[in-house]
Structures are given as structure tokens and as C-alpha cells.
Amino acid sequence: MNYLYFLYIEFLAKHNIPQLFGDITFYVIPITIIFIALLVVVLGLVLFERKLLGWFTQRKGPNRVGLWGLFQTIADAFKLLCKENITPNGVDKFLFNMAPLLMFTPALVVLCLIPFSAEFTFANFGTNSLIYVILAGLPVLSILIGGWASNNKYSLMGAMRNISQILAYELPIAFSLLGIVVLSSSMNLKEITLAQSSQYGIFGWYWLPCFIGFIIMFVSILAELNRCPFDLPEAESELICGYNTEYSGMRFALFYFGEYTLLFANALFLSVLFFGGYLSPFGKYLSPILFNGTLGNVLIYFEQAFWLVLKSFFVIFVIIWIRAVFPRMAAFDLLKFSWSILLPLSIFNLFLMVIIKFLTGGAYA
Amino acid sequence: MNETNLLKLNLGPQHPSTHGVLRLILELDGEKIVSCKPDVGYLHRGMEKMAEKLRYVQYLPLVDRIDYLAGFFYSELLCRNIEKALEVELSERVKAIRIIMLELNRIASHLLWIGAFLMDLGAVSPFFYAFREREMILKYFEKVTGQRMMNNYFVFGGVRRDIFDTSDIEEFLNILPSKIKDYERIIDRNPIFVQRTSEKGVLEPETALNGAITGVNLRASGINYDLRTKDSLYKGYEFKPVVMNEKDAYARYRARVLELTESAEIIKQALEQLKKYSDLNQTLIKPIGLILPEGEYYSEIEAPRGLASCYIKSKGENKPYRLKWRTGSYYSVNLLRKLLKGAYLNDAIAIAGSLDIILPEVDK
Numbered sequence: 001m002n003y004l005y006f007l008y009i010e011f012l013a014k015h016n017i018p019q020l021f022g023d024i025t026f027y028v029i030p031i032t033i034i035f036i037a038l039l040v041v042v043l044g045l046v047l048f049e050r051k052l053l054g055w056f057t058q059r060k061g062p063n064r065v066g067l068w069g070l071f072q073t074i075a076d077a078f079k080l081l082c083k084e085n086i087t088p089n090g091v092d093k094f095l096f097n098m099a100p101l102l103m104f105t106p107a108l109v110v111l112c113l114i115p116f117s118a119e120f121t122f123a124n125f126g127t128n129s130l131i132y133v134i135l136a137g138l139p140v141l142s143i144l145i146g147g148w149a150s151n152n153k154y155s156l157m158g159a160m161r162n163i164s165q166i167l168a169y170e171l172p173i174a175f176s177l178l179g180i181v182v183l184s185s186s187m188n189l190k191e192i193t194l195a196q197s198s199q200y201g202i203f204g205w206y207w208l209p210c211f212i213g214f215i216i217m218f219v220s221i222l223a224e225l226n227r228c229p230f231d232l233p234e235a236e237s238e239l240i241c242g243y244n245t246e247y248s249g250m251r252f253a254l255f256y257f258g259e260y261t262l263l264f265a266n267a268l269f270l271s272v273l274f275f276g277g278y279l280s281p282f283g284k285y286l287s288p289i290l291f292n293g294t295l296g297n298v299l300i301y302f303e304q305a306f307w308l309v310l311k312s313f314f315v316i317f318v319i320i321w322i323r324a325v326f327p328r329m330a331a332f333d334l335l336k337f338s339w340s341i342l343l344p345l346s347i348f349n350l351f352l353m354v355i356i357k358f359l360t361g362g363a364y365a
Numbered sequence: 366m367n368e369t370n371l372l373k374l375n376l377g378p379q380h381p382s383t384h385g386v387l388r389l390i391l392e393l394d395g396e397k398i399v400s401c402k403p404d405v406g407y408l409h410r411g412m413e414k415m416a417e418k419l420r421y422v423q424y425l426p427l428v429d430r431i432d433y434l435a436g437f438f439y440s441e442l443l444c445r446n447i448e449k450a451l452e453v454e455l456s457e458r459v460k461a462i463r464i465i466m467l468e469l470n471r472i473a474s475h476l477l478w479i480g481a482f483l484m485d486l487g488a489v490s491p492f493f494y495a496f497r498e499r500e501m502i503l504k505y506f507e508k509v510t511g512q513r514m515m516n517n518y519f520v521f522g523g524v525r526r527d528i529f530d531t532s533d534i535e536e537f538l539n540i541l542p543s544k545i546k547d548y549e550r551i552i553d554r555n556p557i558f559v560q561r562t563s564e565k566g567v568l569e570p571e572t573a574l575n576g577a578i579t580g581v582n583l584r585a586s587g588i589n590y591d592l593r594t595k596d597s598l599y600k601g602y603e604f605k606p607v608v609m610n611e612k613d614a615y616a617r618y619r620a621r622v623l624e625l626t627e628s629a630e631i632i633k634q635a636l637e638q639l640k641k642y643s644d645l646n647q648t649l650i651k652p653i654g655l656i657l658p659e660g661e662y663y664s665e666i667e668a669p670r671g672l673a674s675c676y677i678k679s680k681g682e683n684k685p686y687r688l689k690w691r692t693g694s695y696y697s698v699n700l701l702r703k704l705l706k707g708a709y710l711n712d713a714i715a716i717a718g719s720l721d722i723i724l725p726e727v728d729k
Contacts, residue, residue, distance in 0.1 A: 057493035153374050157396070157710070228487060229557055238714050240381060327557050328487025330711050331396060 004119050004301065007294070030120060038111065041309070042260045043073040048313070049320050056324035080256075083249040091246070092149040099146030100247065100254035106138040107261035114268045115190040117278045117304030127187045129180075132269060133173055137224065139262060140166040143233060146255070147243035158242025161331055162226065162233035168338035169223040169230075175346035176213035176220075179353035180206055180273050189269075193277030201283045205276040209356055212349045214274045216342055218315075221266045223338070225259070228323035232331055263319070267312035275311045278304035371399055378407045382485045382714050385724030389701065391713070398713055401705040403698045408728040416688035421447060421521070422652035424688075429515040431690060432726040434477055437463075437470040438668040439690070440519040442675040445598075445664040447521045447650065450657045450679070456646040459523045460598055461638035465534065466509075466518065467666075468628040468635070472541075473502040474669035475621045475628075478721050482618065483552060485718035486561055491552055498537075498544050505533045521655065523647030531636055538629050545625055553619075562615040566704050566716030569612065576703075577696045580671030581624065582720055585609045585616040592667035602634050614719035621721075656683050670694045670721050692726040 005026060012022045047062065047069060054061025062069030087093065112122040113132045123131075140162055147159025181187055183206060184195035198204030207214045223230040234242030244255045271277060280286070280303070287299035329337070377388040386407035392399040412431055416424050421443070428443050429436030441463060448455065455463075480495035503513040509528060510518040518525050552558055568578070568586045583590055584607055591606035593599045607623040609616035657679035665674035671693020678687040697720040704720075705713050 053489065057490045058497060059493065153372060161396075231487065232711070238382065238711050324490045325551065326488060326555065327483060327561060328711070329557055330561050331709065333560055 004298070007298070027122075031122065034111070034116075034120075035108075038108075038261065038264075041264060042257060043077070045260050045264055045316065046073045046076075048316070049323075052317065052320045053324055056321070077253060080253040081250055085249040085251060086246075088151065088246050090151040092151070095145050095149035096246075097251070099142045099149060100251045100258070102142030102145060103139045103258035104254050104261070106135045107258045107265060110135045110265045111261070111268075113189060114265065114272060114308075115193055115277060116308055117301040118190075119301050120305065121190055124188070124190055129177060129187050129189050129192065129273075132189070133170070133177060136262065136266060136269070137166060137170050139258065142258075143243045146247070150243070150246040152246050154239040154241070155243050155245050158233040158239045158245070161239075162243065164331075164335060165223055165226075165230065165232060168335050169220040169342070172216050172338060172342040172346040173220045173224070175343070175350055176210070176217045177273070179210050179213040179346075179350050182350065182353045182357055183210060189272050189277070193272055193279065196276040197279050199283075202276070202281050205274060205279075207274040210274065210349070210353060212345060212352065214270075216346045216349065217270060217273070218318075220338075220342065221270060222319065222322070223334070225263055225266055225319075227263070227319055229326040229329045230334060231328055232334065263316065264312065267315040267319070268308060270315050271308055271311035275315075277311075278308045280304075280307055370394065376713075378404075382718065384481065384718075384722060387698065387717075387722060387724055387727075389705075389713075389717070391705070391710075393710065396710045398705050398708050398710065401702055401713075403701050405695075405698055405724070405727050408724050410725075410729065412729040413688050413690060416685050418684065420652075420683050421655050421657070421685070425520070426515070426517045429517055430725065431692065431729060432668070432670070432673075432694075432723055433514055434474045434723060435470050435669045436515055436517075437466050437519065438666055438673055439675075440517065441467060442664055442666055442673060442690075444519045444521055445666070446662045446675050446677050447655070447657065449664060450660070450662050450677075451521075451650055453522045453648065453650060455523065456642070456644075457638060458527075458642040458645050459647050461635045461642065462524050462528055463519060464598060464602070464635040465528070465632055465639070466506075466516075466524075468632045469502050469505065469534070471628050471669045472625055473499045475625055476502075478621060478669075479548065479552075479618070482718045482721075483558075485714050486558065488552075488555075488558070491548065494544070494547065494551075498541070501533070501537045505537070508533065521650035521652060523645070523649050527645045528639065531639065534632065534636065538633060541625065541629050545622060548622060553622075559615065561712070561715050562613065562618060562719065563611070564613050564615075565712050566614045566708070566719055567612045568700070568704065572700070572703060576700045578671065578693075578700060579696070580667065580669070580693050581607075581620050582617060582671065582697060585620040586612045592665060592672055596666065598666075599631070602631055604631050614715055617719045617721075654683065656681060657685070665691075668693060670723060670726060671696070690729055692729065694720075694722045694724075694726045697722050698727050 008026055009019060009022050012019070050072070051061035051069070062072035065071045065075045087096065110132055113128045113135075115121040115124065143162045144159045147155040147162070150156070180192060184192045186192055186195065196205045226233050234244065239245070244252055247255060285300050285303055287303045288296040290296065291299055372393040374391045374393050375388065376391055378386040388404040388407065390402040390404060410430070412427065415427065419427070425440060425443060428439040431439045476495040476499040480492035483491040506516055507513050510516040510525065568582065570586045570588050573583050573586045573588065579590065587608060587610045589606055589608045593604070594606065604627055607620045607627055609620045657677065659679055659681040662677045662679070663674065665672055672691065673693060674691040676689040677685045680686040700720065701717060704716050708716060
């Protein structure tokens with residue numbers, strides 16, 4: 001974060017503010033900004049999904065609260081906040097209350113690993129892509145705990161389904177990530193992003209050489225997020241609401257919010273790995289052209305974040321599109337699909353990446 | 366298998382995919398169903414007992430509620446019984462109007478089923494697409510009868526009022542083929558849909574016959590039995606009953622989609638009849654003081670959910686001595702005992718959905 005850091009310290013020094021204050025606030029301010037932005041994005045995401053599903057099914061979607069229903073999600077969240085938190089008899093109270101938090105926390109933590117722009121990565125270390133995969137798989141624990149503690153048969157079955165599903169789909173994710181690691185010679189998400197910049201523009205991004213890996217990763221992430229057609233853990237028509245059947249009020253809202261945060265995080269992760277992360281699709285950034293001097297140079301970082309979020313919204317759009325079209329898969333077909341098709345294919349993909357890397361002589365590096 | 370290892374699951378009566386208040390008591394080994402016991406009666410309104418206390422004309426509006434998705438069929442049955450008893454002949458135009466209404470109702474019922482079935486399988490959109498087309502029919506019903514459902518349109522000896530404008534039906538019949546093509550595009554060739562329904566819930570013809578299954582479920586098992594071919598109301602209409610040989614849930618889905626086209630064909634022929642006979646020419650039976658001669662009366666019809674029939678025993682009073690309804694779904698519910706054994710839980714939802722069970726019709 002060199003460039004922005006020096007600009008900030010210089011600005012403070014001009015006004016006679018000690019450097020220590022700058023050192024602290026330099027990290028606190030962006031985190032606050034990102035958290036507020038995250039809240040807005042996730043609230044927007046819920047609306048985005050409802051609007052899109054409405055359009056796919058020839059409805060209007062939410063359109064009463066605010067302009068185009070902009071405040072619908074806020075109204076819903078407020079309603080959930082006001083609702084009574086019902087704790088059914090016979091639940092394990094400690095675990096029952098813990099589960100929504102355990103869902104929500106990893107969802108927030110993984111966002112710190114995403115390189116939003118060249119200067120904004122809060123946890124930028126060598127193996128952060130691997131850590132991402134591990135942390136993003138963590139909410140399954142909360143689903144298991146929530147499903148078990150609820151003392152409800154439907155919840156328990158949803159939790160059991162989720163465990164077998166995550167076990168089956170974590171491996172293909174790891175293997176197709178390895179393919180990317182081979183291509184980019186790095187496990188760091190920022191370096192993976194930078195490795196994708198080439199004179200070929202969008203065709204230099206990894207979705208093209210690693211197309212099989214992209215499909216595998218996309219499908220597996222759908223499964224990990226419990227999105228349609230892999231929404232078995234909360235299959236409404238079978239298990240009522242799956243693991244969160246007994247949750248109400250703010251606890252349910254935390255589950256819900258955590259799910260959408262994870263959806264956003266995973267879409268960001270996919271965009272970083274396969275769609276060139278924060279790179280501009282035009283090859284050049286627009287802000288230095290539009291604005292001269294320091295302003296243009298600072299705006300680059302916001303532009304990069306904009307491109308990344310835009311790409312992730314494209315991924316989310318496809319995920320919602322799939323939800324509008326596909327029915328739910330059967331539980332055993334789902335496991336068979338992963339173990340007998342995705343896993344061998346992802347190992348094949350890994351070898352393919354090694355061959356591509358070897359043949360191009362490190363052009364993808 | 367040790368009995369204590371089985372999970373006893375109460376599916377319903379409040380459950381999103383039991384279409385009302387069906388309760389299935391399942392015993393699960395993991396997700397595999399070891400035994401299934403359907404429990405019905407949560408929506409019992411005493412339809413048959415009520416008939417004994419009410420005059421025929423007072424009872425007529427109630428029978429629409431037996432199956433709220435196919436109310437016309439049940440009022441047709443009651444009217445037919447009384448017309449039979451009093452030996453009243455219907456004019457050609459009344460017959461055509463009744464056929465139009467019945468078949469439109471069948472299309473509406475099948476459309477709703479398609480949407481609900483896909484909803485059970487986890488697909489959202491087809492539900493709305495099917496409801497969009499169903500809405501056109503309901504709008505037409507409202508125009509003619511004043512009600513969207515529970516129409517109370519057929520009366521003893523005829524219909525409540527004549528049809529004047531058929532342009533809405535013609536428009537609906539024009540767009541229906543393209544909409545059916547849309548359904549086929551989004552549903553039939555969807556690999557997940559095929560995987561979830563084909564070879565699931567195979568209903569052998571012998572099982573179906575022994576279980577008194579009728580209607581689409583029977584025809585999808587390869588038995589050509591459509592009561593409309595023998596029905597005097599449908600005399601002179603040309604149509605071919607839809608018979609499928611695959612016996613599974615997919616065949617039942619396909620059969621219902623094909624029946625949409627079949628019903629549309631019948632409506633087209635009925636519209637021709639309407640043009641031919643412009644005079645309503647009906648002699649309504651005076652409902653006040655209506656007395657059925659002593660005797661037993663029985664009539665049956667091909668309803669969307671199988672054979673429906675009405676039996677009346679009269680002792681020469683203005684109220685029936687006994688009245689009994691036979692409805693198709695009741696027998697389908699019983700079939701679940703056999704079909705669900707050995708199936709997995711998420712197949713169970715697909716199988717139960719594919720039988721088209723409507724609970725008010727079961728409980729009466």
C-alpha cells in the first residue's frame with residue numbers, strides 16, 4: 001500500500017498530525033469503508049436477486065418500498081430485527097445461538113483475503129488463496145451445529161446433506177485451484193491477478209486456458225453455497241427450510257446475511273481466479289485518462305475495485321439465472337456427479353495445466 | 366435392521382410440498398424410506414353428510430369446493446344425476462358450453478399441476494409461466510360466471526347464462542401451442558428434470574388397476590382408459606386419449622402436457638358446435654320444490670384427477686337420503702404406501718407430486 005500510504009502521511013504531515021495517528025487510521029478507515037460497502041452490496045444483492053428472479057418469471061419484483069424497491073431489503077431486515085427470537089424447547093441453547101455467528105464470521109473474514117485493488121488487500125500473504133478455500137468451507141460447521149442443535153429432524157437431515165455435499169465438492173475446488181497455481185506460479189491472489197495481465201486483454205485471463213477448471217470451480221462453488229441446483233440442505237419442498245427451519249428473527253437474518261456475503265465473496269474469488277481480478281477489461285485504466293494528476297492516480301484503486309465488483313456481479317447474475325431455470329438435483333446423483341465426474345475431471349485439468357505451462361514455456365506466468 | 370435405527374418423520378400436515386394437508390408418516394433409514402403411511406382427513410368438511418341436510422339447489426354451490434381446481438366437474442356430476450332422474454335432455458348448445466367449461470377447467474387444473482410439480486422439484490420459473498396461462502382461463506371464467514373459482518355455473522337442466530363472446534377462448538387456444546413449446550423447452554429437455562423423474566415411481570399397470578387408479582396416472586401406465594370416450598356428453602367429438610407406456614413420473618408429466626393439446630382440440634370442436642347452434646334452448650328444472658323420485662342414481666365423469674362419480678339414493682324427498690362422491694385423488698394417496706417404499710426422500714416428493722393429489726378432493 002505504498003503509494004496511498006505516502007500520500008496519506010504527507011497529507012497529515014502538512015496539517016501537523018503525528019505519523020502514529022496516520023499509521024493507525026490508514027488501516028481502520030478502509031476497513032470501515034469496506035464493511036459499510038459490504039452491507040450495502042449484500043443488501044443490494046438480495047434486491048438484485050429478487051428483481052432478476054422477478055424478471056425471469058415475468059413479474060416486476062419488489063417495487064413498492066422506495067424507488068424500484070430499493071429499500072425493500074432494508075425494510076425486510078428491519079422486520080426481522082423486530083421479530084421475536086423463538087428458541088424452541090429441547091434445543092442446545094449455546095450451540096443454537098452460536099451457529100448463526102459461526103456462519104457470519106468466516107464470511108466476513110474471507111473478504112479480507114480478496115485483492116480489491118492493487119493497494120487494498122488486508123491479508124496479503126503467500127498462500128492466501130489456500131486460506132480462502134479453507135475459510136470459505138468453514139460455514140459448513142455452523143450449518144452442522146445449527147442443524148444438530150435445533151432438535152428438529154428436518155434441520156438434522158439438511159445438515160447431514162450439507163456435510164456430504166461439502167465433502168464431495170471441496171476437493172474439485174482445491175484441484176482446480178491447483179491448476180491456477182500451476183499456471184500463475186503463485187498461491188497469492190494478488191499475484192494470480194497480476195499474472196493474468198497480458199497484451200491479449202480479456203483473452204489472457206485464465207478462463208480461456210483453464211476453461212475446464214473454471215466450469216468445475218463454478219459448479220463446485222454453486223454446491224458449496226447451497227445454491228440451486230444444489231440447494232439440497234435447505235430444499236424448501238422437501239426439508240421445509242433445512243438447517244435453519246427453527247431459526248427466526250435476527251438469528252435467521254444472520255444466516256441469510258452470511259449466505260449472501262459468502263455468495264458475494266465466492267463470486268469475487270471466481271473473478272479473481274478466472275476473470276483477471278481487478279484488471280480492466282480494456283487493458284488500460286480509464287481514470288488516469290479522465291482525470292489528471294494525483295486524483296487520477298488515486299482513482300485507479302477505486303476503478304480497480306469497481307471492475308472486480310462488476311465481474312463478480314456478472315458471476316452472480318449467472319448463478320441467479322441458473323436458479324431461475326433448473327430444478328433441484330437428487331441427493332445421490334449430486335454426490336455421484338462430484339465423485340465420478342468432477343473429481344477425475346479436475347485432476348485431468350491439473351495435468352492439462354502442467355502441459356500448457358510446459359508448452360508455452362512459461363508465457364502464462 | 367434394528368428398529369431403533371429408523372428415523373420416524375412426520376411429513377405434513379403443515380409442509381410446503383404436500384399441497385394442503387396431506388400427512389405422511391415416514392420411517393427413514395438415512396434418507397431411504399422404509400415405510401410410508403398416509404394419513405388423510407385434515408380437510409374433512411362432511412360434504413356427503415351435509416347433502417342429507419340441504420336441498421339440491423342449496424347443495425349445488427357447495428360441490429365446487431370438493432375440488433377447488435376442478436369445480437365444474439363436480440357440479441356437472443350433480444346436475445347430471447338430477448337431469449337423469451327427471452329425464453331432462455340437454456340442448457346441443459348447452460352441451461357445447463358445458464364441454465368448453467369442463468375442458469378449460471381441465472387445462473387450468475393441469476397447468477397448475479405442472480407449475481406445482483416443478484416447484485416441488487425445486488424449479489421456480491415454470492410455476493409462474495403456468496400460472497400466467499391459467500390466469501387467462503380464470504379471467505374468462507370470471508367473465509362468464511362471475512367467479513374465478515367455485516363457479517357455480519351449471520344448473521339443473523342447463524347453464525346459468527349463455528356464452529356470448531368466445532374471442533378470449535380463441536385467443537387462448539391460439540397461444541397455447543407456443544406456450545406448450547416453451548414448457549417443453551424449459552422442462553422436458555432439462556437434464557436434471559429428466560434425471561429426477563424418469564424411472565422414478567414406476568406404477569405397474571396391475572398395481573394401478575388393483576388400487577383403483579384412474580385418469581392420467583392410469584393412462585401413463587399404458588392402459589387406455591378414458592371415460593370421455595364413453596361419455597354421452599362427449600358424443601360426436603373426435604379425440605385420442607393420451608396413453609404413455611413408460612409408467613414413471615416423467616410419463617405422467619408428459620401425459621398431462623399432451624392432454625393440454627387434447628383438451629384444446631376438444632374445445633375447438635365445441636366452439637364449432639356453438640356456432641352451429643345459436644339458440645340456447647334450455648328448460649331449467651325449477652329448483653324450488655325439486656323432488657327426486659325414489660331410486661338410486663349414479664353418474665360418472667373423467668375429471669382431471671381420475672374418475673369422479675356421484676351416487677344419490679333418494680326416498681322421494683327434496684333432500685337426498687344418501688349421497689356419495691368418488692374422487693380420483695383418494696386412491697392415489699393410498700398408492701403412496703407402495704410407491705414410496707424404498708424410494709429416497711427427495712424422490713418421494715417427486716413421486717407424490719407426480720400423482721397430482723388434491724387434498725380437499727381426498728377428504729371431501
